[in-house]
Amino acid sequence: MDYSIKIGGEAGQGIQTIGETLARVFARSGYHVFSHQDYESRIRGGHNFYQIRFSDRPVTASKDRIDILVALDRESIGLHEHELAPSGRIIYDSSALKQKHDKPSFLDVPFTDLALKHGGDRIMANTVATGAVLGMLGMDLSILLALLEETFRKKGDKVVSANREAAMAGRDFAAKGCTGCSFPVNASTEQPKMLIAGAEAIALGSLASGCRFYAAYPMTPSTGIMNYLAGKEKEYGIVVEQAEDEIAAINMALGASFAGVRAMTGTSGGGFALMTEGLALAGMTETPIVIGLGQRPGPATGFPTRTEQGELQFVLSAGHGEFPRVVFAPGTPRQAFHAVNKAFELAEKYQVPAFILFDTYLADSQWTCKGFDLSGIKNTDYRLRGEAFQKLPGYKRHAFTESGVSPLGVPGDARHLVITDSDEHDEDGHIVEDAATRVKMVEKRLLKKLPLIKQEISPPSLYGDHDADIMIAGWGSTYGVMREAVDELSKSYAVAMLHFSELFPFPSTGQFDYLALLEKAALSICVEHNATGQFARLMRAETGYEFTSHIRKYDGRPFTVEGLTGELNAHLRRL
Amino acid sequence: MLTSEDYRGQVPAWCPGCGNFPILKAFKDAMVELGIEPHQVTMVSGIGQASKLPHYTKCNAFNGLHGRTLPVATGLRLANHEMLTIAVAGDGDCYGEGGNHLLHAMRRNINVKLFVHDNQIYGLTKGQASPTTGEGTVTKNMPFGVLSEQLNPLALAVALDCGFAARSFAGDVTHLKGIMKEAVRHKGFALVDILQPCVTFNKTNTYDWYKQRVYPLEPEYDPENRAAAFTRALEWGDRIPIGVLYRNRRLPYEDRVPVIAGRPLLRQNDVDLSRIATTIKEFF
Numbered sequence: 096m097d098y099s100i101k102i103g104g105e106a107g108q109g110i111q112t113i114g115e116t117l118a119r120v121f122a123r124s125g126y127h128v129f130s131h132q133d134y135e136s137r138i139r140g141g142h143n144f145y146q147i148r149f150s151d152r153p154v155t156a157s158k159d160r161i162d163i164l165v166a167l168d169r170e171s172i173g174l175h176e177h178e179l180a181p182s183g184r185i186i187y188d189s190s191a192l193k194q195k196h197d198k199p200s201f202l203d204v205p206f207t208d209l210a211l212k213h214g215g216d217r218i219m220a221n222t223v224a225t226g227a228v229l230g231m232l233g234m235d236l237s238i239l240l241a242l243l244e245e246t247f248r249k250k251g252d253k254v255v256s257a258n259r260e261a262a263m264a265g266r267d268f269a270a271k272g273c274t275g276c277s278f279p280v281n282a283s284t285e286q287p288k289m290l291i292a293g294a295e296a297i298a299l300g301s302l303a304s305g306c307r308f309y310a311a312y313p314m315t316p317s318t319g320i321m322n323y324l325a326g327k328e329k330e331y332g333i334v335v336e337q338a339e340d341e342i343a344a345i346n347m348a349l350g351a352s353f354a355g356v357r358a359m360t361g362t363s364g365g366g367f368a369l370m371t372e373g374l375a376l377a378g379m380t381e382t383p384i385v386i387g388l389g390q391r392p393g394p395a396t397g398f399p400t401r402t403e404q405g406e407l408q409f410v411l412s413a414g415h416g417e418f419p420r421v422v423f424a425p426g427t428p429r430q431a432f433h434a435v436n437k438a439f440e441l442a443e444k445y446q447v448p449a450f451i452l453f454d455t456y457l458a459d460s461q462w463t464c465k466g467f468d469l470s471g472i473k474n475t476d477y478r479l480r481g482e483a484f485q486k487l488p489g490y491k492r493h494a495f496t497e498s499g500v501s502p503l504g505v506p507g508d509a510r511h512l513v514i515t516d517s518d519e520h521d522e523d524g525h526i527v528e529d530a531a532t533r534v535k536m537v538e539k540r541l542l543k544k545l546p547l548i549k550q551e552i553s554p555p556s557l558y559g560d561h562d563a564d565i566m567i568a569g570w571g572s573t574y575g576v577m578r579e580a581v582d583e584l585s586k587s588y589a590v591a592m593l594h595f596s597e598l599f600p601f602p603s604t605g606q607f608d609y610l611a612l613l614e615k616a617a618l619s620i621c622v623e624h625n626a627t628g629q630f631a632r633l634m635r636a637e638t639g640y641e642f643t644s645h646i647r648k649y650d651g652r653p654f655t656v657e658g659l660t661g662e663l664n665a666h667l668r669r670l
Numbered sequence: 671m672l673t674s675e676d677y678r679g680q681v682p683a684w685c686p687g688c689g690n691f692p693i694l695k696a697f698k699d700a701m702v703e704l705g706i707e708p709h710q711v712t713m714v715s716g717i718g719q720a721s722k723l724p725h726y727t728k729c730n731a732f733n734g735l736h737g738r739t740l741p742v743a744t745g746l747r748l749a750n751h752e753m754l755t756i757a758v759a760g761d762g763d764c765y766g767e768g769g770n771h772l773l774h775a776m777r778r779n780i781n782v783k784l785f786v787h788d789n790q791i792y793g794l795t796k797g798q799a800s801p802t803t804g805e806g807t808v809t810k811n812m813p814f815g816v817l818s819e820q821l822n823p824l825a826l827a828v829a830l831d832c833g834f835a836a837r838s839f840a841g842d843v844t845h846l847k848g849i850m851k852e853a854v855r856h857k858g859f860a861l862v863d864i865l866q867p868c869v870t871f872n873k874t875n876t877y878d879w880y881k882q883r884v885y886p887l888e889p890e891y892d893p894e895n896r897a898a899a900f901t902r903a904l905e906w907g908d909r910i911p912i913g914v915l916y917r918n919r920r921l922p923y924e925d926r927v928p929v930i931a932g933r934p935l936l937r938q939n940d941v942d943l944s945r946i947a948t949t950i951k952e953f954f
Contacts, residue, residue: 122954123954287954288954289950289953289954290953290954291953295953299946299949299950302946302949303941303943303946304941305939305940305941307749307935307936307938307939308745308748308749308935310745327949328928328929329928329929330945330949331945332929332935332938333929334748334749334927334929334930334935336744336745336748338741338774339770339771339773339774340770342738342741342771343738343740343741343744343770343771343774344741346734346735346738346741346742346745347741347742347744347745347748348745349732349734349742349745350714350732350741350742350743350744350745350746350747350748350749351745351746351748351749351935352745352749353732353742353745353746354712354745354746354749354750354753354936355749355750355936355939356749356750356935356936356939357939358745358749372735372738373735373738376734376735376738380732380734466950467950469943469946469947472943472946474941476939505936506709506712506730506750506753507709507710507712507730507750507752507753509709510707510708510709511709512708512709512728512729512730512731513730513731514724514725514730514731514733515731515732515733516725516731516733517717517733517734517735518733524731525680525725526722526725526733
């Protein structure tokens with residue numbers, strides 16, 4: 096059992112409401128769910144879709160082939176009818192679309208009429224559609240009905256019961272009308288699952304890491320982090336500040352971090368371009384900061400709502416001058432949650448900027464899991480506070496130490512003064528011009544810390560055949576689709592994937608000799624969502640290893656299982 | 671007892687006779703008279719001769735980037751609103767590079783004291799026009815003179831309903847110290863535009879030039895009358911008013927952020943993972 100449902104229509108029609116509700120119902124039913132979204136940079140109109148896949152086995156990417164298309168406009172039919180599986184169905188409302196389809200693959204459900212008749216308001220057409228999809232699948236409505244009650248409880252009993260009526264009307268109509276429909280759904284034996292998108296997981300990770308200050312300027316695909324955190328301000332004691340621009344956002348976060356709290360900012364490439372000056376300031380003043388960088392296709396405004404992995408080389412070299420940084424590129428919401436925690440820990444431990452490099456695809460994709468394991472979450476206070484700070488006989492913010500890490504005092508907690516400067520400075524933090532101090536500071540700030548940070552970096556994860564002829568490598572959000580491609584290809588080949596979720600400092604081979612695996616393979620294919628192979632370049636620069644083949648996608652759309660498997664097969668046929 | 675010796679810092683690298691010296695003296699005296707100890711104040715500065723001031727006194731200091739003093743100060747205040755936070759910047763730094771931040775700091779009314787050393791010229795980069803340089807002034811890189819109108823920071827402040835907007839003069843340390851103290855006591859954002867001669871690069875706006883023009887606002891002047899303040903803010907030329915031109919009683923930003931109503935963010939640094947476990951349940 097493995098079904099894909101696509102809800103297509105114009106922005107503002109409620110595609111997301113239907114999609115999120117269905118995804119939640121499937122997750123609560125205990126199924127594995129994966130969803131992704133495709134939308135345009137506009138508030139109303141255009142063509143958008145929400146695609147959900149659910150199964151009784153793990154699913155980690157979207158498929159091209161769909162089983163049910165919920166068409167809220169005519170364009171959705173024109174664009175997606177060809178994606179329909181042989182047994183697939185399109186449900187639509189002929190009165191709303193002013194178009195009637197007689198093919199057996201079409202099921203005309205009067206969403207609006209049923210909403211008016213059973214719910215009393217056309218606004219419930221989406222609830223009818225949601226019920227209708229579950230009706231086609233022959234699923235029980237109890238979970239949906241409970242969900243509707245949770246959603247509409249605040250609006251009163253009348254709204255709740257009207258929505259329930261609408262859902263049941265949709266279900267009844269579709270169950271009866273979908274003659275010849277065959278969508279057998281195995282009853283799930285599993286517990287309800289957690290359903291979470293990448294952006295939410297990043298935000299949750301920052302809360303779990305004790306982040307107290309988040310400053311940002313809205314920009315897709317990072318805005319979801321700010322929105323989520325803003326909803327938790329009072330509960331968690333976190334200040335979310337919408338800055339006047341990204342320059343202010345990163346500088347505010349640095350000010351808060353200097354004052355003694357864990358601070359984060361988030362943006363996309365264009366906003367990050369403005370932040371690079373502040374990034375160098377973090378490097379020079381050794382002020383801890385976590386930066387969420389959500390990639391989207393550039394250059395400039397590019398494709399504002401679409402996806403790409405085009406900023407790896409940018410993030411590695413951003414900021415003037417030389418200073419250490421840490422770059423994480425999680426592949427799943429769960430990885431993102433833990434990466435944020437590790438980013439905060441390393442940022443504070445080494446007083447460096449740490450990045451969560453994600454993209455639109457990961458930000459918006461929802462995944463299911465059993466839950467997040469909190470046992471590995473660390474919250475080490477690396478700052479000198481209160482009595483411990485007062486007791487020190489003397490204090491120098493940028494003192495030379497064996498590790499290069501100087502004591503990070505909280506200003507005002509002691510009589511000691513905490514001084515830092517964007518100019519080259521001495522141990523006290525005062526401006527200097529002399530060469531000897533400069534050399535010692537560079538050694539302290541950069542050369543001593545880098546190897547220590549490198550030791551903290553985890554190697555890539557290996558999935559598939561441990562003695563593979565074919566190695567597929569990637570980083571960040573392609574984790575899920577690569578994994579499914581490996582599952583497909585392993586039916587015919589000895590294949591495995593290496594996924595890098597910690598990119599810089601580049602992982603050493605000490606713990607896991609991934610280079611030996613790559614070198615042994617007959618074919619190594621680097622999969623990236625960019626045009627120039629930025630990760631392949633990093634790999635070559637850091638290790639000298641060159642992938643034998645590349646798959647590069649730069650149309651702004653994510654890989655699908657069939658899409659990536661097809662491209663991999665094309666390479667394999669040349670073997 | 672606290673004395674100005676407690677505020678003695680590094681030896682200044684300013685030009686002899688620089689208008690920054692009396693500003694530094696006024697600052698130290700103001701702090702001493704207010705009974706504030708060096709560790710109780712954080713100065714945030716940008717880039718320029720003015721921004722070196724924190725090094726020449728004693729305080730916590732974040733000497734950041736050109737134009738970016740106010741965002742750093744804002745973040746600092748939101749994290750610890752018990753820390754007196756003074757931003758020090760020059761006219762190029764604050765009115766040029768950091769102009770956008772100034773607008774929004776005024777809008778927020780964040781409780782930061784902004785002391786602008788306004789010498790109407792760029793000193794550190796050797797004599798270019800700043801936003802407050804007089805129209806027509808010829809510089810090395812502007813052979814046809816400054817073509818843009820001179821920025822009026824006080825009029826801007828009144829227009830934006832800035833919590834506290836004052837002007838003082840480096841040549842009158844007593845007046846400046848008094849204004850600094852008033853700015854510190856004010857609850858909300860405070861702009862103090864300090865007229866300051868640049869003895870090396872500004873041969874027009876000299877000590878004498880200012881002395882002939884500045885006059886203190888009359889005692890009956892009402893700084894809470896916004897319309898009158900705007901009229902007075904426009905006065906520039908033969909006579910230049912100094913003093914508190916405008917002030918209002920808007921609540922500081924920090925008082926309107928519910929999260930920090932009880933205690934500073936800095937004191938809320940405990941992490942309760944059981945709460946995270948509860949939040950995770952919302953995703954089921």
